[in-house]
Amino acid sequence: MNNDLLNILSNSNKDIDNQKLMDYLSGKLSDQEKHEVEMWMVDNDFENEALEGLQQMGGNKKLEGYVDQLNKELHHYIKDKKTRREKRQLNTSFWVYVTIAFILIIIILAYVVITRIPHHQ
Numbered sequence: 001m002n003n004d005l006l007n008i009l010s011n012s013n014k015d016i017d018n019q020k021l022m023d024y025l026s027g028k029l030s031d032q033e034k035h036e037v038e039m040w041m042v043d044n045d046f047e048n049e050a051l052e053g054l055q056q057m058g059g060n061k062k063l064e065g066y067v068d069q070l071n072k073e074l075h076h077y078i079k080d081k082k083t084r085r086e087k088r089q090l091n092t093s094f095w096v097y098v099t100i101a102f103i104l105i106i107i108i109l110a111y112v113v114i115t116r117i118p119h120h121q
Contacts, residue, residue, distance in 0.1 A: 025054055 023029050024037045041048040 021051065025051065 020029070020033065020037060024034060029037065041051060
């Protein structure tokens with residue numbers, strides 16, 4: 001489960017280890033490490049708000065449930081987005097083929113009309 005939360009948090013910050021943030025939330029850090037995280041949070045308002053929100057949720061089981069739900073929704077969103085993109089590509093390629101066919105028909109008709117016109121000498 002903890003790995004799922006780290007997946008969500010991947011790339012969320014570059015200055016502090018995500019595992020350290022998780023350990024901070026679960027109370028597993030030494031006093032010195034807690035102080036280090038708290039000093040980092042002073043300089044990072046957005047992350048500070050996020051961590052405070054996670055702390056207010058309380059209970060590790062509740063947090064795990066939220067993380068599982070977030071991961072499911074994220075995977076569902078990504079799958080839907082990929083499906084929409086693939087449908088768009090198929091639709092686009094269909095119209096490309098129709099356009100090419102239309103242009104070829106016009107060229108063939110133009111050739112036939114030009115070759116049928118009597119030439120004056």
